[in-house]
Amino acid sequence: MFLRLCAKLNFSKRDRRGREKDEEQLGLSPSTKNHDRVVANDDVDVSSTPEAEALSPPRADLWEVTGERSDEKDRMALHGREKRDELSGPPPRTGDVCVVASDDVTPQRANFWEVAGGKLDENDRKALGLERPLLITDAIEGVIKSTEEKYREYQEGGLKIRKRDGGHINVRDSAKNIILHALQAQDLVTKLVSFDPTGHAEYLAGILSYYAIVDNHYRERKVESDRELEDALIEVYIAVLQYAAEVKKAEQESNAARILKSVTALVQQPFKELKGTVEKKEQAVQKWANVTEALDHRRQAESMLDGIDEAVERLKIIQSHTRSLQDREILNWLSMASYSDPQNNARGHRASDTGNWFLNLPEYKEWKITPGKICWLYGAVGCGKSVLCSTIIQDIEEFCNSDPSRKFAYWYFQFSNDETQKVYNMIRSILRQLMPRTLPSSIINLWEEHSSRGSKPQQQKFADILDVVLESSQGEVFLILDALDECPATGDDGRSSLLQFIEEMLEKHQSKMHILATSRPEPDIRSRLERYQSVDLEIGLGQDVETFVRAQVAHGRLREWGESVRKRTLERLLDIPERRFRWADLQIKRLQESKTEAAFHKALDTIPATLEDTYKDALERLSPEDREVARTILIWLSFSAVPLDLKTVAAVVSFRFPADVVTTCTTSLVTVSMSDDTVRLAHFSVKEFLVHNEVEGHWYQFSVTYGHEAIANRAVDCLLEATEVLTKTTAAQQPLLIYTARYWHHHLAQLGNLHTSCINLQEKVDRLFTERNVYFNWMRSYYSKWLNEIWHQSFEELQSPLSSASERGLKSTVELLLAKGADPMRSSLYGQGDNALLKAAKKGHLEVLQLLLNRVDEIPRSVTKHMLMIIRATESDKEKLTMILDLL
Structure with a gap:
């Protein structure tokens, strides 16, 4: 029976392709890429390549070694040359279990499961019920796939698992164990099958298949158990070959008609002896095979989970990248103001050692460590408030960097840039500066609502979101505003709105808010802020002006003049009751333009007393x-x-x-x-x-x-x-x-x-x-x-x-355009919603809208609905809105 199985090894290409297809469906590697090669191993043996063979010693063939250990009588029985009708090909050569015909491939050891199962015809496979293992394998494969899917779902945050007592479950270890056991079961079911209707050979075939698997899958795993495993396998193969020899001898002594009837009786005693021998050796094989098997299955389970982890991590990176792109788009929509430019410019104008006096003031130190305070710094025009403000901002930045829970934001109002004078723009910039890494849903929703239709949210919408951001902030927040007086005194978006915003921020966030502002002492600003902590900058900045002037005379271009000239220059520049940085800087530049000493003295004698006089000159x-x-x-x-x-x-x-x-x-x-x-x-x-x-x-x-x-x-x-x-x-x-x-x-x-x-x-x-x-x-x-x-x-x-x-x-x-026949309902060739009616409504030009409506006989319902929505959104004057509705 054993030799008959070995003889019928010439697989058809069709059978191999079918087997490879099944392996692919089960997630297994194809047995071979060459359909005519020897069927021996499921694994590709890298050491069989010419390059590997040149570097590595040849691997011992355990079947050949085992054959050498068998006695001469057994070897002769196994390799007899008698012709039989059942055998269609040449007998196996010494050292090979079985060979598949091939023109150009070196014979290799066959896997008994593949030989026995693959060579049976369809009727034999059906009679022996070999379809059942495939179904079981499918079920096991389903367990593995289901486990992988659940683990992936867990990694992506969609699966939450707890024990009954409320404790957490180590999902990765659990998934690994499930996959580990499934792989073990998969190996056993797909490799161990029935071969012989007598029942005795079934056990033998199982042993042959199992140990062929052990041989092919567990040898040379680069673990310490390899040598011991090979020795144990050799002992088992000896017993198997002895039994095969007994079958061979029995066949030689009996004719074909008697074999089927007598085989059971003939092999009863040898089979019992074999079974006993095998069982004695089994513990040794199991000991060493299980070591390698467990290591391999762990690697497979880890590899599967690592693959999922890697895929999930890549997905997270992609999602993070996608989110970061959207976040950047939202932040840019929120504010693109270059708020840091004036800070950098002011720092560039700062003279060494100026402004430090303020950082040591008790008023400043108290404001810095006590939330719920407003500190108002005031001084005359040109005294150096903005440069001092830049020094404060740098100090607060360093202070916040020492504690990540702290946050800060700042804004410079600038007379030379209309966009910086709008409270609306200031709020949006502050909101962006304080925005947490994970954007709140409120700003995402606002962006989605308005970006798609190109509209601008009302100022209060941003102020409300700023409140949410401040409320959720874990630490204290510092807000620094420079030159409040350069925000226009009139208009809805002017200074009154700014002062109201400052006081509301402090009132709502007393426990964490620090606000500092600089300005000239304008009456409207003074009336609102003087009740808070205030600092007159006149004396301190006057000292900074002196420091600046002495540094310029000692180290600037003026140092080229003689000692007496420099001394007179200091006296002249510092003999001013109200010292101003701006004034002092202009006088030094004026003196530096002198090309002769006479011109220098003339410029020094005609120094303008004020800034206005300097500009006029x-x-x-x-x-x-x-x-x-x-x-x-x-x-x-x-x-x-x-x-x-x-x-x-x-x-x-x-x-x-x-x-x-x-x-x-x-x-x-x-x-x-x-x-x-x-x-x-x-x-x-x-x-x-x-x-x-x-x-x-x-x-x-x-x-x-x-x-x-x-x-x-x-x-x-x-x-x-x-x-x-x-x-x-x-x-x-x-x-x-x-x-x-x-x-x-x-x-x-x-x-x-x-x-x-x-x-x-x-x-x-x-x-x-x-x-x-x-x-x-x-x-x-x-x-x-x-x-x-x-x-x-x-x-x-x-x-x-x-x-x-x-x-x-x-x-x-x-x-004029209506008189020339222009159509109020006309849109651009590809435009949608850009006719004159909707444009006037969107911008709130109700007088123009009324003029257009007087020229339209009939307005489509969709346009009317759109127009009314726009008018309501603009919060237009109620009386005008009523008038427009009457016209509609």
Whole structure:
């Protein structure tokens, strides 16, 4: 029987492919990639490669060793050459269990399970019930897969497991144990099957299969048990071969008709002896095989779980990356303000050893360690408040870094940047600075609600979320605000709103909030903040001014002058009752311009007593031909909607060389950022000196209205000059065009209804909407900041002139366009919801909306519903809203 099984080894390719398919479904490695190779091992033996064989000693064939240990009589019986009808191929060679025919593959040891199970025909397999192990294997494989899925679910946070007593379960160890036992059962079921209907050979076949598995799967696992395991296997194989020899001898003595009848009687006694021998050796085999088996199954279980851990970790990284991208988008939507730029600039202007006196004040130390306090620092213009504020911010930053639970945020109000003067922008920036690593759902929901439709949330929405963030903060929070007086005194988003915000923050978060603010002692600010802790900076900053002046005289360019000159300089600069950083800095720069000692003494003798006198002196020294140009530059720098770079300012006055802007206006009045060439007025006090509601005959002064009207006229003129269709490249080469396209209406809006009385300006605005190429160039230049593809769109794809005019509330222009037959319901070619009605409603221009409704006979229900939703969202005047509803 044993030899018959060994003889029938020539598997068909079809049978092998079917077996490989089953192995793939069970998650097992294919037995071989070459369908005609010897079927011996399930595992690929790397040591069988030529390279490995050259480096490693040959592996002993235990069957061959066992054969050598058998007696000569047994070996002769096993290798007899008698021809039999049942055998279709050559007998096995010495040293091989069985061989599969192949033209070019070296014979290898066969696996008895694969030989016996794979060679049986369909009827024999069905009769012996070999389908059942496959079904059991499927069930075991299902246990493994189910365990893997549950473990993955646990890793991803979707599965929570507790014991009945409430304790936690080590899910990984439990999963590993389940997989471990499933793998063991899988091995046994798939490898141990019945071979012989007599029942005796069933045991033998099981032994052969099991030990073939032990041989193939547990040898050379690189563990200490390998040698002992091989010895134990050899002993078992000896007993097996002895039994096989007995069967062989019995076959040689009997004819085929008698074998089936006598085989049971013939092998009873040898089988009993064999079974006894095997059972005696079994403990030794089990001892060493189990060691290797347990190690291997643990590695398999660990490998499975490690694979899941790795996959889950990769998924977490992907999810984290996705979340971080969305979080960054939300944070950028929340605020893109460069709040740290003024801090860095102020730190750059700080003289060594200045400001330290304040950090040692008892008032400051108490504020720093006691939550629920407001500390208000006040001082005159130019005394150095912003530089001192930068020193405080740096100190608080270091203080917070020492305790991760502490947080801080700051904001500089700047006269030279309109965007920094808005409380709305300040709240959004503070919220971003204090935002925890995991964004709260409230800000995500607000972003989802408004980003999709392009609307802006109300200020109170952000204030409410800020309250939530502060409430959830584990530690204390420091808020530092510089130059409250540079926030406009009027307007809904002005100083009154700011002061109310400060007091509400303190009231709501007494247990953790520290607030410090600087400003000039303006009456409205003093009335609200003087009841809190306040510090007059006059004395302390006066000492800092002296430190600064002495350092400049001793180490700056002034040190080149003689001792007597330096001594006189110190006396002259420090002999001022009210010392100001700004004033002292300007005088030192003025003295440094002297090229001779006589000029130096003249400058020293004519030092202006005040900042105003210093600015007047600088302007009066300009040549007559430069005065008008300088005035135009100063107007643009005083009222520009955003900071301008040198090229844009140079284009305003047609300068060929941008550097001439600074030389014309002098560094006393303007300053240029080295990082981005942004040019600004040198100090808030410069703007205060230049801007007067009532001009007193000084050529360099102007009113707010005059300044915005001048810029609006120049901006619209710039747009009207572009009568030929521009490309993206040609437009980018005109920096003034880009600014005017985006901000001309800002300056027009500052005039209120006054612009309608400016006949020339109104006519220019109307031309902007009625001249096709001009409008086309303006629209594409305007949207180029946000839509790069705008340069590829046609005129019909753009927003209609009537929609643009309605969106900006230009009532006179809307009337003109309606008179020319413009359709209020027209949208752009691909636009949705961008008709004139909806644009006017969205911006709250109810007078324009009423004008448009008077020209529409019938409004679609969807448009009406959308429009009403927009009007309610804008919180428009109730009386006007009622009037619009009546029209609908």
